Amino acid sequence: MAKKVAMVTGGAQGIGEAIVRRLSADGFAVAVADLNEVKSKEVADDIEKNGGSAMAVKVDVSDRDGFFAAVQEVADKLGSFDVLVNNAGLGPTTPIDTITPELFDKVYHINVAGDIWGIQAAVEQFKKQGNGGKIINATSQAGVVGNPNLALYSSTKFAVRGLTQVAARDLAEENITVNAYAPGIVKTPMMFDIAHEVGKNAGKDDEWGMQTFAKDIALKRLSEPEDVAAAVAFLAGPDSNYITGQTIEVDGGMQFH
Numbered sequence: 001m002a003k004k005v006a007m008v009t010g011g012a013q014g015i016g017e018a019i020v021r022r023l024s025a026d027g028f029a030v031a032v033a034d035l036n037e038v039k040s041k042e043v044a045d046d047i048e049k050n051g052g053s054a055m056a057v058k059v060d061v062s063d064r065d066g067f068f069a070a071v072q073e074v075a076d077k078l079g080s081f082d083v084l085v086n087n088a089g090l091g092p093t094t095p096i097d098t099i100t101p102e103l104f105d106k107v108y109h110i111n112v113a114g115d116i117w118g119i120q121a122a123v124e125q126f127k128k129q130g131n132g133g134k135i136i137n138a139t140s141q142a143g144v145v146g147n148p149n150l151a152l153y154s155s156t157k158f159a160v161r162g163l164t165q166v167a168a169r170d171l172a173e174e175n176i177t178v179n180a181y182a183p184g185i186v187k188t189p190m191m192f193d194i195a196h197e198v199g200k201n202a203g204k205d206d207e208w209g210m211q212t213f214a215k216d217i218a219l220k221r222l223s224e225p226e227d228v229a230a231a232v233a234f235l236a237g238p239d240s241n242y243i244t245g246q247t248i249e250v251d252g253g254m255q256f257h
């Protein structure tokens with residue numbers, strides 16, 4: 001049987017890389033879609049070396065035409081298009097008084113508009129194929145509860161949760177499900193950068209910055225990217241067919257509400 005095809009944006013490192021590797025292990029042909037061509041190719045080559053089917057595709061998710069072209073390239077090369085994981089995102093630390101119009105545009109174009117362009121491009125393919133599909137968006141624990149010093153990031157991730165609910169309703173008739181995952185504190189390059197800032201501001205090191213986050217986690221450990229990938233694999237697979245419009249919080253118990 002032909003493999004189902006999943007495209008993961010921001011797939012070259014961090015959570016996205018863990019997702020492409022997990023989906024490949026689960027039997028998907030995967031497209032590693034990222035701005036970083038070199039790293040995307042390394043990940044795709046490594047998956048192929050280990051017996052999976054993978055390709056790298058360059059995409060800037062904030063470029064609508066480019067996103068459509070990338071999705072078409074994946075469908076052409078891998079023969080189908082079944083799952084889009086809108087994972088790419090920027091996570092700048094921004095106290096509210098530091099947000100400039102330029103930074104606002106940049107972060108909203110990637111974190112919010114990028115998801116909308118991705119949904120549009122994926123839906124075009126799903127409709128051509130006529131058998132539905134799955135869209136999975138990255139939000140954050142910061143998109144569930146307002147986080148200090150993350151005004152810009154937090155607001156984009158609240159937007160993604162809203163978008164997920166609306167798109168789930170709008171696309172249900174086409175047998176397309178739309179869900180989201182909300183990671184907590186995951187050991188990725190993005191989080192190491194944030195930990196560096198937090199540590200520096202307190203006159204301490206990066207590890208101290210990272211461990212300050214752990215005290216809010218019920219399970220008392222930081223998340224591995226693979227913890228998040230496991231939840232995404234559930235949302236990408238058939239066991240979640242009757243779930244849509246939901247956000248799964250994969251945060252080790254940071255917030256209960």
Ligand code: NAD
Binds near residue numbers: 035089184191
């Ligand atoms: P990361 O910064 O480590 O990796 C992001 C990847 O996205 C990189 O490979 C980068 O090249 C790519 N990328 C950036 N801009 C892009 C663009 N315009 N087009 C295509 N690719 C682009 O990030 P991560 O920590 O793995 O986070 C992945 C997602 O999970 C993000 O949406 C992030 O907001 C969310 N998230 C992360 C955490 C965490 O603790 N790390 C927590 C909550 C939510």
